[in-house]
Amino acid sequence: MRKLLLHTCCGPCTTYVHKSLVDQGFEVKGLFYNPNIRPREEYEKRLLMMEYYATAVGLKVIYQPNDLELEPGNCENCYRVRLRRTAQFARDLAYDCFSTTLLISPFQKHELLRQIGEEIGKESGIPFYYQDFRIGYRESRQMAKKFNLYMQKYCGCDPHPLTLNRPPSPSKMERGIKGVRKKEASYAKVS
Numbered sequence: 001m002r003k004l005l006l007h008t009c010c011g012p013c014t015t016y017v018h019k020s021l022v023d024q025g026f027e028v029k030g031l032f033y034n035p036n037i038r039p040r041e042e043y044e045k046r047l048l049m050m051e052y053y054a055t056a057v058g059l060k061v062i063y064q065p066n067d068l069e070l071e072p073g074n075c076e077n078c079y080r081v082r083l084r085r086t087a088q089f090a091r092d093l094a095y096d097c098f099s100t101t102l103l104i105s106p107f108q109k110h111e112l113l114r115q116i117g118e119e120i121g122k123e124s125g126i127p128f129y130y131q132d133f134r135i136g137y138r139e140s141r142q143m144a145k146k147f148n149l150y151m152q153k154y155c156g157c158d159p160h161p162l163t164l165n166r167p168p169s170p171s172k173m174e175r176g177i178k179g180v181r182k183k184e185a186s187y188a189k190v191s
């Protein structure tokens with residue numbers, strides 16, 4: 001079974017990508033590293049949703065702290081920083097390849113992302129696994145809804161006040177947690 005280290009940007013984008021990779025026979029581990037998400041509260045929400053989804057589906061994730069100040073709006077650098085870190089971990093942990101959940105978003109610079117991933121793959125000696133996951137974007141939103149995951153309306157560094165999601169209400173969070181517990185119970189029965 002090929003081992004793939006998956007850079008994860010958030011819970012909602014992880015849903016479909018993770019499922020698709022597992023269905024294709026990969027052994028997947030996540031790496032959450034997203035130093036350009038602002039403000040801090042927004043970062044915390046995405047981190048929480050990631051932890052909560054990963055727990056529900058049994059995905060192991062390495063959480064990397066925000067250790068860099070990145071320039072807002074410089075997507076090329078932002079992609080490089082995240083994918084380089086992922087490739088480093090993949091190499092150190094003897095993974096066969098690495099990839100990113102950013103490939104599911106129709107709002108990202110998809111071709112640039114692919115190009116950078118492939119460059120870093122060559123530099124690091126760990127192949128970048130490319131797949132156009134955008135076909136599953138809609139399904140990923142449906143999956144995220146089932147888990148009551150918070151879905152942000154901007155990429156990370158430039159929250160426009162009109163598009164900034166409000167934090168989930170306590171009752172929504174409560175429903176989400178119940179959903180996760182139910183899933184956990186059903187996974188426990190299967191295993």
Ligand code: SF4
Pocket residue numbers: 036037071072073074075076078079155156157158
């Ligand atoms: S828009 Fe997204 S990818 Fe581009 S710099 Fe900001 S956080 Fe990074």
